Amino acid sequence: MEEKNTEGAFRWIVGLLRKHSIPFRIAGGFAASIYGSARPIADIDIGIPDDRFDDLYEDVKEYVTFGPAQYLDREWDLKLMTLMYRGQEIDIDGATTSKFFDRDTNTWIVGTRDLSIHEMREVYGILVPVIPKAALIAYKKKLGRSVDIQDVEALESQQ
Numbered sequence: 397m398e399e400k401n402t403e404g405a406f407r408w409i410v411g412l413l414r415k416h417s418i419p420f421r422i423a424g425g426f427a428a429s430i431y432g433s434a435r436p437i438a439d440i441d442i443g444i445p446d447d448r449f450d451d452l453y454e455d456v457k458e459y460v461t462f463g464p465a466q467y468l469d470r471e472w473d474l475k476l477m478t479l480m481y482r483g484q485e486i487d488i489d490g491a492t493t494s495k496f497f498d499r500d501t502n503t504w505i506v507g508t509r510d511l512s513i514h515e516m517r518e519v520y521g522i523l524v525p526v527i528p529k530a531a532l533i534a535y536k537k538k539l540g541r542s543v544d545i546q547d548v549e550a551l552e553s554q555q
Contacts, residue, residue: 398483402437403520405484409442409456410522416451419511420444421491422519423527428536428547430517431529432554435546439478439485443509446475446490453477461485471497471539473504499540 413420422430424441444452449464459479467476475490491509498505514525527535533551536544 400484401482402440402484405481405486406440406520407522408481409440409479409486409488410524412452412455413442413444415455416448418444418448418451421509421511421514421525421527422517423509423532423535424487425543425547427527427532428551430519430526431532431551433547433550435543435550438543439487442486442488443491443494443511444488445511446492449475449477449488449490452488456481464488471541496535496539498538500538505538 421443422441423443424439425433425435426437426440428435429437453464456477456479459481460477461480462476462478464475464477467474472494473496474494477488479486479488491511493506494509495504495506497503509527511525513528513531515528516523517526518524519526529551533548536548
Protein backbone atom coordinates (compact mmCIF):
# COMPACT_ATOMS: atom_id res chain seq x y z
CA MET A 397 0.00 0.00 0.00
CA GLU A 398 1.22 3.45 -0.91
CA GLU A 399 2.34 5.70 1.94
CA LYS A 400 -0.16 8.47 2.65
CA ASN A 401 0.87 11.86 1.29
CA THR A 402 -1.79 14.29 2.51
CA GLU A 403 0.07 17.39 1.35
CA GLY A 404 0.65 16.01 -2.14
CA ALA A 405 -2.97 14.95 -2.47
CA PHE A 406 -4.21 18.31 -1.21
CA ARG A 407 -2.03 20.29 -3.60
CA TRP A 408 -3.11 18.04 -6.51
CA ILE A 409 -6.87 18.33 -5.93
CA VAL A 410 -6.79 22.07 -5.20
CA GLY A 411 -4.80 22.57 -8.40
CA LEU A 412 -7.43 20.69 -10.42
CA LEU A 413 -10.33 22.56 -8.81
CA ARG A 414 -8.65 25.85 -9.64
CA LYS A 415 -7.75 24.70 -13.17
CA HIS A 416 -11.46 24.17 -13.85
CA SER A 417 -12.58 27.27 -11.85
CA ILE A 418 -14.75 25.07 -9.64
CA PRO A 419 -15.90 26.82 -6.45
CA PHE A 420 -15.02 24.72 -3.40
CA ARG A 421 -14.76 24.78 0.36
CA ILE A 422 -12.79 22.58 2.73
CA ALA A 423 -14.92 21.00 5.46
CA GLY A 424 -15.13 18.01 7.80
CA GLY A 425 -12.29 16.62 9.84
CA PHE A 426 -9.70 18.17 7.54
CA ALA A 427 -11.16 21.63 8.29
CA ALA A 428 -11.13 20.76 12.00
CA SER A 429 -7.40 19.98 11.70
CA ILE A 430 -6.85 23.36 10.00
CA TYR A 431 -8.47 25.01 13.03
CA GLY A 432 -6.34 23.01 15.46
CA SER A 433 -7.92 19.62 16.15
CA ALA A 434 -5.12 17.10 16.68
CA ARG A 435 -7.16 14.09 15.57
CA PRO A 436 -5.39 12.23 12.73
CA ILE A 437 -6.62 13.16 9.25
CA ALA A 438 -8.69 10.39 7.71
CA ASP A 439 -9.71 12.11 4.50
CA ILE A 440 -9.80 15.48 2.80
CA ASP A 441 -13.42 16.71 2.64
CA ILE A 442 -14.25 19.19 -0.10
CA GLY A 443 -17.65 20.56 -1.09
CA ILE A 444 -18.33 21.65 -4.68
CA PRO A 445 -21.52 22.51 -6.59
CA ASP A 446 -23.45 19.35 -7.55
CA ASP A 447 -23.37 20.30 -11.23
CA ARG A 448 -19.55 20.56 -11.43
CA PHE A 449 -18.52 16.91 -10.93
CA ASP A 450 -18.36 16.31 -14.70
CA ASP A 451 -15.90 19.18 -15.10
CA LEU A 452 -13.46 17.43 -12.78
CA TYR A 453 -14.06 13.79 -13.68
CA GLU A 454 -11.72 13.37 -16.68
CA ASP A 455 -8.75 14.57 -14.62
CA VAL A 456 -9.47 12.30 -11.65
CA LYS A 457 -11.13 9.19 -13.12
CA GLU A 458 -8.13 6.90 -12.61
CA TYR A 459 -8.22 7.68 -8.85
CA VAL A 460 -11.98 7.26 -8.32
CA THR A 461 -12.98 4.59 -5.78
CA PHE A 462 -16.65 5.66 -5.60
CA GLY A 463 -18.98 7.70 -7.76
CA PRO A 464 -19.70 10.25 -8.66
CA ALA A 465 -23.07 8.95 -7.47
CA GLN A 466 -25.69 9.50 -4.82
CA TYR A 467 -24.42 8.13 -1.50
CA LEU A 468 -26.83 7.18 1.27
CA ASP A 469 -26.18 5.74 4.72
CA ARG A 470 -27.41 6.47 8.27
CA GLU A 471 -25.63 9.83 8.38
CA TRP A 472 -25.42 11.14 4.81
CA ASP A 473 -27.53 11.53 1.68
CA LEU A 474 -25.44 13.36 -0.90
CA LYS A 475 -23.72 13.30 -4.25
CA LEU A 476 -20.23 11.95 -3.62
CA MET A 477 -17.03 11.09 -5.40
CA THR A 478 -14.23 9.45 -3.45
CA LEU A 479 -10.67 9.48 -4.73
CA MET A 480 -7.50 7.76 -3.55
CA TYR A 481 -4.42 9.76 -4.48
CA ARG A 482 -0.94 9.12 -3.05
CA GLY A 483 -2.48 6.97 -0.32
CA GLN A 484 -4.79 9.79 0.80
CA GLU A 485 -8.56 9.52 0.53
CA ILE A 486 -10.34 12.60 -0.82
CA ASP A 487 -14.12 12.97 -0.50
CA ILE A 488 -15.70 15.46 -2.87
CA ASP A 489 -19.35 16.05 -2.11
CA GLY A 490 -22.13 18.03 -3.68
CA ALA A 491 -22.76 21.12 -1.62
CA THR A 492 -26.01 21.98 -3.36
CA THR A 493 -28.32 19.13 -2.33
CA SER A 494 -26.60 17.31 0.52
CA LYS A 495 -28.45 16.11 3.60
CA PHE A 496 -27.14 14.86 6.94
CA PHE A 497 -28.87 13.19 9.86
CA ASP A 498 -29.29 15.25 13.03
CA ARG A 499 -29.07 12.77 15.92
CA ASP A 500 -30.66 15.20 18.41
CA THR A 501 -33.87 15.69 16.44
CA ASN A 502 -33.84 12.39 14.49
CA THR A 503 -34.42 14.29 11.26
CA TRP A 504 -32.64 14.81 7.99
CA ILE A 505 -31.24 18.32 7.62
CA VAL A 506 -30.84 19.78 4.16
CA GLY A 507 -27.22 20.77 4.28
CA THR A 508 -27.19 23.11 1.30
CA ARG A 509 -24.06 25.12 1.74
CA ASP A 510 -23.23 28.48 0.32
CA LEU A 511 -19.65 27.94 -0.78
CA SER A 512 -19.07 31.69 -0.84
CA ILE A 513 -19.31 31.73 2.97
CA HIS A 514 -15.85 30.74 4.13
CA GLU A 515 -12.67 31.80 5.84
CA MET A 516 -9.49 31.90 3.79
CA ARG A 517 -6.78 29.83 5.48
CA GLU A 518 -3.29 28.87 4.47
CA VAL A 519 -2.85 25.12 4.16
CA TYR A 520 0.50 23.73 2.98
CA GLY A 521 1.33 27.22 1.75
CA ILE A 522 -1.85 27.55 -0.34
CA LEU A 523 -4.65 29.97 0.55
CA VAL A 524 -7.96 28.05 0.40
CA PRO A 525 -11.61 28.58 1.42
CA VAL A 526 -12.55 26.72 4.60
CA ILE A 527 -15.93 26.37 6.30
CA PRO A 528 -16.12 29.01 9.07
CA LYS A 529 -15.10 27.59 12.44
CA ALA A 530 -18.45 28.38 14.11
CA ALA A 531 -20.37 26.68 11.29
CA LEU A 532 -18.07 23.65 11.47
CA ILE A 533 -18.65 23.31 15.22
CA ALA A 534 -22.44 23.64 14.86
CA TYR A 535 -22.50 21.06 12.05
CA LYS A 536 -20.33 18.58 13.91
CA LYS A 537 -22.50 18.93 17.02
CA LYS A 538 -25.55 17.94 14.98
CA LEU A 539 -23.78 14.94 13.43
CA GLY A 540 -22.73 13.79 16.88
CA ARG A 541 -20.40 10.94 15.89
CA SER A 542 -17.51 10.25 18.23
CA VAL A 543 -15.01 11.82 15.80
CA ASP A 544 -17.20 14.92 15.58
CA ILE A 545 -17.42 15.24 19.36
CA GLN A 546 -13.61 14.95 19.55
CA ASP A 547 -13.25 17.76 17.03
CA VAL A 548 -15.85 19.96 18.78
CA GLU A 549 -14.12 19.53 22.14
CA ALA A 550 -10.74 20.39 20.62
CA LEU A 551 -12.07 23.44 18.76
CA GLU A 552 -14.13 24.79 21.66
CA SER A 553 -11.22 24.42 24.08
CA GLN A 554 -9.30 26.94 21.94
CA GLN A 555 -11.95 29.67 22.13
